[in-house]
Amino acid sequence: MALQAIKYQRGKLQILDQLKLPYQEIFIDITSSHDAWNAIKKMQVRGAPAIAIVAALSLAVWLVSYLREIDEADEANEDQQNQTRNMVETLQQMLKFLVSSRPTAVNLSDAARKLEQVIITSSHQPDASPRRVAEAYIAAAEQMLANDVHDNESIGKHGASWLLGNLDSPGKISVLTHCNTGSLATAGYGTALGVVRALHAQRCLQHCFYTETRPYNQGCRLTGYELIHDQIPATLITDSMAAALLHLKGKSERIAAVVVGADRVAANGDTANKIGTYGLAILARYHGVKFLVAAPRTTIDLETPSGTDIVIEERPQIEVTTIKGPPVKHLEPTSVDVQVGEIKEISIAAEKTKAWNPAFDVTPAPLIDAIITEVGVVVKENGLFELRKIF
């Protein structure tokens, strides 16, 4: 069964607490915008598409509980117009609050903008009411969840096809990927990891190399977890091994491309992605390996002209100076049960260490060979990405 970071049914939302992976699979309930904000901020759920979907669905769950409380009498109340306006304003404030949780990924603000448009449009209908506004919102949020998996499967298909169509020699290929862009970063299947899954499904993947992706370790903790779960041939490398891998094993392992995800693609194609991505793009160019960005159009921000305009999130120093270790297990002498303790935060730096912790960097468009989307692969024309053409 495919891995799921998000479990949703109308009125109930749960997320897999990714701070506890790969040691513990623990789902936590999200019942409000505050629950979602905290989970996104702490990175219990992460990944540009996933945080947008969890944010959107958190309000859908809250609205279902709200609708249960509105009884018929309220709905008959003559000041429906006022109540509808209050509903719209409440949802607008909640969406704005959710967008404040993390600044770099555009999917969250893109989803909030689209959902705000839905509630405003529904509030202008002749039969407008709080219930109708709520129902319109819930339907739109649920559609975002359904769209994401479909978009990721299309990204995988387009990416695999483009790679196999641009090979120096026929045969299976290997790829190097960074961070986690799979089912744990989306509603399912993944973006860059979706390309890996598609190549594997077509029996065209020789091997997937993936970086540990310090300091949150999305690679060794999450991508490894997914690839091993799917039984995809893969090898973990430290971030510092990427150059040696391409230099010493690039040809023998038929590494055809570095394939990464994205948090925000600016109008000119400059791409913000997990810290370390920019360095991989330079290595790929130096070693004559394709560098591909895989992302749905919800990650492309035509309102941001270039990478210099993208806000890069800086996270707490402690995420650099500690690592999360497996929980301490207590074996009770009188019982065979194993009591699993809390995930351990282990210091790996000297006391009073000062650390810089930008969560993302920006890869300039000239270093990107192609941008893989759900509607096809975009390459540069006269040295420039024309991203408006795919909308």
Ligand SMILES: CSC[C@H]1O[C@H](OP(=O)(O)O)[C@H](O)[C@@H]1O
């Ligand atoms: C399809 S996920 C896109 C993107 O999100 C990740 O960042 P984070 O783990 O901090 O949310 C990473 O940059 C992925 O490439």
